[in-house]
Amino acid sequence: xxxxxxxxxxxxxxxxSGVTKSYDAKAVTIPPMDIEMRAGEFTVILGPxxxxxxxxxxxxxxxxxVTGGTISIGGREVQDLEPKERGLAMVFQNYALYxxxxxxxxxxxxxxxxxxxxxxxxxxVKAVARMLGLADFLHRKPGQLSGGQRQRVAIxxxxxxxxxxxxxDEPLSNLDAQLRQDMRLELAELHHRIGATSIFVTHDQxxxxxLADRILILNKGRVEQFDTPKTIYxxxxxxxxxxxxxxxxMNILPVSGDGRALRFGNGKVFAxxxxxxxxxxxxxxxxxxxxxxxxxxxxxxxxxxxxxHMILTAAFDLVDLRIALPFGSAxxxxxxxxxHFPRECLHLFDVEGRRIEADFHLEYAN
Amino acid sequence: MTSDSARFGHRxxxxxxxxxxxxxxxLFFYAPxxxxxxxxxFLEQPFGGGSQFVGFDNFSRVLADPxxxxxxxxxxxxxxxxxxxxxxxxxxxxxxxxRQIRLSPVARNVLVWPKGVAGAxxxxxxxxxxxxxxxxxxxxxxxxxxLWAPGLDGVDAFITLIVAHVWSGIPFNFVILLAGLRAVxxxxxxxxxxxxxxxxxxxxxxxxxxxxxxxxxxxxLEFTESITSVFALIDTITKGGPGGATTLLVYKIYADGFRGxxxxxxxxxxxxxxxxxxxxxGCQFAFxxxxxxxxx
Numbered sequence: 001x002x003x004x005x006x007x008x009x010x011x012x013x014x015x016x017s018g019v020t021k022s023y024d025a026k027a028v029t030i031p032p033m034d035i036e037m038r039a040g041e042f043t044v045i046l047g048p049x050x051x052x053x054x055x056x057x058x059x060x061x062x063x064x065x066v067t068g069g070t071i072s073i074g075g076r077e078v079q080d081l082e083p084k085e086r087g088l089a090m091v092f093q094n095y096a097l098y099x100x101x102x103x104x105x106x107x108x109x110x111x112x113x114x115x116x117x118x119x120x121x122x123x124x125v126k127a128v129a130r131m132l133g134l135a136d137f138l139h140r141k142p143g144q145l146s147g148g149q150r151q152r153v154a155i156x157x158x159x160x161x162x163x164x165x166x167x168x169d170e171p172l173s174n175l176d177a178q179l180r181q182d183m184r185l186e187l188a189e190l191h192h193r194i195g196a197t198s199i200f201v202t203h204d205q206x207x208x209x210x211l212a213d214r215i216l217i218l219n220k221g222r223v224e225q226f227d228t229p230k231t232i233y234x235x236x237x238x239x240x241x242x243x244x245x246x247x248x249x250m251n252i253l254p255v256s257g258d259g260r261a262l263r264f265g266n267g268k269v270f271a272x273x274x275x276x277x278x279x280x281x282x283x284x285x286x287x288x289x290x291x292x293x294x295x296x297x298x299x300x301x302x303x304x305x306x307x308x309h310m311i312l313t314a315a316f317d318l319v320d321l322r323i324a325l326p327f328g329s330a331x332x333x334x335x336x337x338x339x340h341f342p343r344e345c346l347h348l349f350d351v352e353g354r355r356i357e358a359d360f361h362l363e364y365a366n
Numbered sequence: 367m368t369s370d371s372a373r374f375g376h377r378x379x380x381x382x383x384x385x386x387x388x389x390x391x392x393l394f395f396y397a398p399x400x401x402x403x404x405x406x407x408f409l410e411q412p413f414g415g416g417s418q419f420v421g422f423d424n425f426s427r428v429l430a431d432p433x434x435x436x437x438x439x440x441x442x443x444x445x446x447x448x449x450x451x452x453x454x455x456x457x458x459x460x461x462x463x464x465r466q467i468r469l470s471p472v473a474r475n476v477l478v479w480p481k482g483v484a485g486a487x488x489x490x491x492x493x494x495x496x497x498x499x500x501x502x503x504x505x506x507x508x509x510x511x512x513l514w515a516p517g518l519d520g521v522d523a524f525i526t527l528i529v530a531h532v533w534s535g536i537p538f539n540f541v542i543l544l545a546g547l548r549a550v551x552x553x554x555x556x557x558x559x560x561x562x563x564x565x566x567x568x569x570x571x572x573x574x575x576x577x578x579x580x581x582x583x584x585x586x587l588e589f590t591e592s593i594t595s596v597f598a599l600i601d602t603i604t605k606g607g608p609g610g611a612t613t614l615l616v617y618k619i620y621a622d623g624f625r626g627x628x629x630x631x632x633x634x635x636x637x638x639x640x641x642x643x644x645x646x647x648g649c650q651f652a653f654x655x656x657x658x659x660x661x662x
Contacts, residue, residue: 100575
């Protein structure tokens with residue numbers, strides 16, 4: 001790592017208040033949204049395709065107009081300003097490099113537009129190129145670079161102006177798996193060195209979990225949860241989040257309560273609780289414990305060995321339970337499984353899919 | 367890599383397939399060209415019957431003729447102004463259209479049609495449109511009598527020719543240039559907008575360089591077309607007049623050869639015009655073509 005980093009940004013917080021977007025009068029793409037990103041924070045916007053995450057990013061960038069609400073960056077309202085007046089930079093999914101310009105011209109274009117003298121421009125371009133390992137490629141055209149190098153040029157072009165806010169629109173999705181991991185690490189490092197407030201759009205949960213200070217999970221334009229990766233994993237706010245984060249996804253079982261006990265669908269009581277009505281119980285595959293004395297019995301149907309861990313599929317109470325066993329754990333010898341669900345790993349949701357902080361304690365009975 | 371089934375089984379079959387085209391080209395292109403070259407070194411009798419080898423006499427005669435130089439000069443002026451307008455106007459239209467219009471394939475098809483209209487038809491139409499008594503500019507003559515008189519004023523006649531030529535070239539060039547603009551990914555403009563470039567700056571730094579191949583193609587086609595295809599327009603609109611003001615080289619060749627029966631002189635000028643066109647296209651490829659980045 002360099003002793004002195006040439007690029008250091010003055011990070012700025014972002015606040016969205018009541019921001020909405022609709023492309024026509026009938027269909028609302030993004031219903032009113034209020035979120036705040038702290039200065040210097042790395043926020044990942046995560047969601048399935050079509051959830052509005054790119055639209056949200058483009059509205060912050062100024063490439064899409066907001067239908068309503070205000071966006072402020074560093075305390076300044078920007079929703080009516082041109083992209084260039086917002087003090088931000090963006091890395092695009094397909095890199096969007098200028099194909100007729102060299103790497104140096106690509107990186108330095110914003111400085112050229114800003115009318116900065118050639119000598120200073122060259123110095124800054126060189127500094128950024130060194131930082132990104134592009135020093136030997138400054139005179140090449142983008143067409144002569146590999147995917148990873150193009151990605152670096154796109155990043156260089158974004159950071160050379162030392163923007164207070166950096167936007168990333170699925171920047172790693174065009175890279176192959178190995179390169180994607182490397183670039184992920186590089187991006188994380190870069191963020192620590194530059195310190196700009198970063199917003200990163202992706203549909204890849206691994207990218208989200210590893211890069212983010214906080215993850216904003218969107219579903220059909222709505223915020224499902226906006227929290228740290230740890231909290232999102234350990235206390236998902238909804239079934240959507242619970243199933244979206246984690247692979248294989250969380251098991252969801254229908255349960256019902258009569259005011260005294262909670263029962264599985266097969267009628268077996270597993271907990272004492274004052275809850276009444278229908279609920280959904282969630283448990284992650286990696287939280288299920290194989291235990292010879294475990295009170296829950298399931299029929300093993302299928303096993304997949306992934307090397308690092310093994311995934312069992314077992315029939316329980318009309319649903320297929322997925323159980324992840326870490327490498328080296330004892331494999332079940334017969335198809336009759338005895339399982340144990342630890343209390344702290346159970347999540348309860350109402351029928352709409354929202355998390356309930358219910359008080360119940362495990363108490364198995366037949 | 368290539369399997370045998372992907373090749374022609376018979377070695378004469380490919381030649382057979384190309385033959386009709388080869389015959390056409392030989393008959394209607396190379397044969398006349400060779401004939402013109404041949405005649406340019408001979409003194410030909412207008413109605414046949416005897417020719418005499420004169421070496422470069424035809425060339426020195428043509429080069430000494432001030433009328434030849436005037437026609438050449440007019441040809442150059444026409445070539446530069448008409449080609450420039452026939453590329454710049456569609457360029458402006460295409461850049462404007464790129465922002466708004468979604469051209470359907472049908473519309474694109476319709477737009478190319480004028481390219482298929484015979485030059486003579488266009489000439490007849492424009493002779494009417496610019497007629498000083500019934501055309502669209504006739505009211506000008508009501509207010510300022512004699513201001514618009516292509517039949518008397520050489521400049522007016524020249525303008526008429528240029529307008530007719532440019533008009534017929536606009537749609538084709540428009541479609542080519544618009545297609546070039548359309549092929550530029552939208553995110554490039556977004557990236558440039560974030561880099562601080564306004565709309566004009568984006569045209570200069572992104573759109574123009576990125577459609578350089580299309581601009582080059584239209585320019586090459588226009589340059590060569592403006593020299594040759596203008597014949598039909600001249601013949602129908604001005605007949606080279608008034609007072610020879612619109613006698614460009616192509617028309618002079620026709621007039622010398624078929625009205626003046628100077629076959630050798632016309633052939634010599636044909637050869638010179640042909641060499642000029644070939645040199646022109648060669649220069650364009652050498653100086654412009656090499657700088658163009660065809661990469662996307």
